[in-house]
Amino acid sequence: GQQLNQSPQSMFIQEGEDVSMNCTSSSIFNTWLWYKQDPGEGPVLLIALYKAGELTSNGRLTAQFGITRKDSFLNISASIPSDVGIYFCAGQAGGTSYGKLTFGQGTILTVHP
């Protein structure tokens, strides 16, 4: 089955630093999504990417849909304490898998004030 490799698994940074995480896949995805999950809550959508090469920003967040359609990255600039949480990438393949998301393993982000 499809798998997403997300890295890094965890990050410990100082407030104000920039953060970068990425996901790679062995197969092509038609849609890439980035979510943030706080403890005890469901994931919340941060950015959705629908087109290869697309670069999209949402405030301090920037994400790109890789040109090969097999990878995506998420950058967070000038991190703040409330950025703490688990970040997941997710891909949607289309075709017979339409509607199903495949999730990366998650990146646990800790921000020290």
Place this chain on the structure above:
Amino acid sequence: GAVVSQHPSRVICKSGTSVKIECRSLDFQATTMFWYRQFPKKSLMLMATSNEGSKATYEQGVEKDKFLINHASLTLSTLTVTSAHPEDSSFYICSAQGDGYGYTFGSGTRLTVV
């Protein structure tokens, strides 16, 4: 924006009993709902996909007789964990998808079986 409500947020039940979890799309019609299971600090594992009015499609390894899914309307899907055992303790999350609405997740249900 799209809102998905999931209840209860926490439930503790005795081993051998059944528990029902509800997932409602509040402001859109969810043609498809997905149920996930998540272990601590792990990723989301898709359990099943349900389309309104149809039988759910379960992922490999998920017992359909233990995890009963009903999607009787365009705004409600339920997951019933039957004859629950301690190993069923987990965080269960639903997500809903509808025309023009992407994947919106509920807030999750923490199930503890004692």
